[in-house]
Amino acid sequence: MSVRERVTVTGIGLVSPVGSTAAEVFDAVCDGRSGLSRPPAGHPLHGVLDVAAFAPAIDPASVLPGPESRVVDRSIVMVLRAAEDALADAGLRVGHDVDPYRVAAIVSGVGGLSTLEEQVLGRAGRGRFGVSPYMLPGTLPNMGAARIAIKFGIHGYTSSIGTACAAGAQSIGEALRILRAGEADVVLAGCAEAPLFPTFAYAFGNARALARGWADPAAASRPFDKRRNGLVLGEGAGVFVLERAAHAAARGAHRHADVLGWGATTDAHHPTTPRPDGAGAARCMRMAVRDAGLVPGDIGYVNAHGTSTRAGDTAELAAFTEVYGTGPPPLSSTKGVTGHLLGVSGVIEAAIAVEALRRGLLPPTHNLDDPERAGEVDHIRDKARAVAVDAVLSNSFGFGGHNVSLVLARPA
Amino acid sequence: MTDEIRAFLLAALTEMKYDVSDVDDDTVFGPAGLDVDSLGLAELAVRVEDRFAVAFDDDEAEELAMMTVGEFSRAVAARIAPASAH
Numbered sequence: 001m002s003v004r005e006r007v008t009v010t011g012i013g014l015v016s017p018v019g020s021t022a023a024e025v026f027d028a029v030c031d032g033r034s035g036l037s038r039p040p041a042g043h044p045l046h047g048v049l050d051v052a053a054f055a056p057a058i059d060p061a062s063v064l065p066g067p068e069s070r071v072v073d074r075s076i077v078m079v080l081r082a083a084e085d086a087l088a089d090a091g092l093r094v095g096h097d098v099d100p101y102r103v104a105a106i107v108s109g110v111g112g113l114s115t116l117e118e119q120v121l122g123r124a125g126r127g128r129f130g131v132s133p134y135m136l137p138g139t140l141p142n143m144g145a146a147r148i149a150i151k152f153g154i155h156g157y158t159s160s161i162g163t164a165c166a167a168g169a170q171s172i173g174e175a176l177r178i179l180r181a182g183e184a185d186v187v188l189a190g191c192a193e194a195p196l197f198p199t200f201a202y203a204f205g206n207a208r209a210l211a212r213g214w215a216d217p218a219a220a221s222r223p224f225d226k227r228r229n230g231l232v233l234g235e236g237a238g239v240f241v242l243e244r245a246a247h248a249a250a251r252g253a254h255r256h257a258d259v260l261g262w263g264a265t266t267d268a269h270h271p272t273t274p275r276p277d278g279a280g281a282a283r284c285m286r287m288a289v290r291d292a293g294l295v296p297g298d299i300g301y302v303n304a305h306g307t308s309t310r311a312g313d314t315a316e317l318a319a320f321t322e323v324y325g326t327g328p329p330p331l332s333s334t335k336g337v338t339g340h341l342l343g344v345s346g347v348i349e350a351a352i353a354v355e356a357l358r359r360g361l362l363p364p365t366h367n368l369d370d371p372e373r374a375g376e377v378d379h380i381r382d383k384a385r386a387v388a389v390d391a392v393l394s395n396s397f398g399f400g401g402h403n404v405s406l407v408l409a410r411p412a
Numbered sequence: 413m414t415d416e417i418r419a420f421l422l423a424a425l426t427e428m429k430y431d432v433s434d435v436d437d438d439t440v441f442g443p444a445g446l447d448v449d450s451l452g453l454a455e456l457a458v459r460v461e462d463r464f465a466v467a468f469d470d471d472e473a474e475e476l477a478m479m480t481v482g483e484f485s486r487a488v489a490a491r492i493a494p495a496s497a498h
Contacts, residue, residue, distance in 0.1 A: 061429075066429035066430065066431075067428055067429045067430055067448070067449070067452055069429065070428060070429050126462070128458070129458060129459075129461070129462035132455060133451045133454040133455050133458065134451055134455065137451070
């Protein structure tokens with residue numbers, strides 16, 4: 001077996017409802033500081049949704065030149081900020097510390113659908129005169145990667161992955177593949193989602209996917225709790241700077257954690273419902289662990305996808321117990337605090353995994369009053385658990401039956 | 413008419429987040445002046461078409477980059493004139 005190139009995380013940038021660094025987000029999930037709230041008066045979702053997870057406002061002109069900042073989706077604005085922060089965290093200047101043709105960017109998400117909604121409304125009112133020629137660069141799903149490339153002078157491979165809520169994790173997985181193959185020295189891997197606009201909110205609501213009826217908005221997202229009744233939509237962006245470990249070492253960069261392995265499978269079952277037995281997810285977790293050169297028992301903590309939907313959480317626990325049987329590692333879902341940032345959740349949760357490894361602290365599942373499979377699964381409840389772990393696994397599953405698992409480890 | 417068109421152009425450019433404080437009739441739209449990019453010029457053309465009920469061919473929209481604000485205002489005015497004579 002050939003020795004694989006070790007891949008390391010040297011930078012993280014986040015835009016989220018609960019913080020803009022891995023440390024801030026981790027503190028929030030450990031302390032139960034909820035990112036969930038009622039849509040404020042004046043927000044397009046006021047009166048549309050009960051609860052959502054809002055990220056801070058960002059002035060588009062702070063990340064794009066004036067004219068370009070006018071018709072541009074919030075997802076692109078957020079991901080430009082996240083990329084800027086990730087590169088600063090990595091202490092990396094493209095063209096100075098690395099050849100621009102040896103830098104790749106894989107930036108995913110569903111694209112600028114709220115901007116598309118605005119343009120559709122403009123078209124309905126004023127025909128072709130209501131449609132801006134800026135709509136395409138403002139909305140296409142590849143534009144996060146393209147605009148990051150333009151802003152930071154990245155000339156290598158760029159792309160966007162469209163696997164819904166698995167897309168952020170898959171971007172990190174594809175980055176690992178590219179770095180291992182020696183096709184780049186650095187990859188910016190991330191995702192951005194801006195789903196908080198009426199058409200999308202109604203679609204999720206009418207699909208009966210959303211949490212409803214909670215007097216306290218902070219109680220609405222409750223992964224694995226028996227009273228859960230749906231997910232809470234959230235917005236944000238996250239970008240990782242991933243690097244060949246040798247490249248990071250040569251420039252003296254700090255390694256936050258290593259990405260050791262990944263797995264990807266597909267349920268081929270139903271467009272939105274996961275396979276109830278979790279077989280595809282179980283296979284995915286095993287694949288990631290094997291790709292990392294580990295066995296399931298080496299994993300010290302699992303950050304679950306756990307979106308707080310009935311079907312999704314049940315299937316994931318089925319997969320988890322299928323892999324681990326008796327003697328499972330501690331498990332939690334951090335979406336009780338963050339809400340579900342769709343594709344971005346895989347990036348945020350990889351950042352949480354990095355902090356868990358760094359601090360030897362495992363975050364709890366918020367609002368987990370009455371856990372499913374309480375006897376079989378070691379749910380982390382109520383408060384963070386101090387345990388030094390060497391490797392953690394993070395799951396992300398997307399509409400379409402896409403399963404992705406990542407294994408992260410302390411730098412070695 | 414030319415004054416009205418010029419005022420409309422400056423208002424549209426301001427709304428499009430271009431700085432028009434130093435713009436006069438001799439300022440070109442392209443890199444030597446306002447530096448409006450191809451999509452910006454396309455949008456400006458659509459706005460003028462909407463407001464003044466004129467139509468530009470694709471190549472005319474491209475030529476806009478070479479024109480000054482004054483030239484374009486007069487060209488639009490000339491295009492409107494025959495119709496308004498009826």
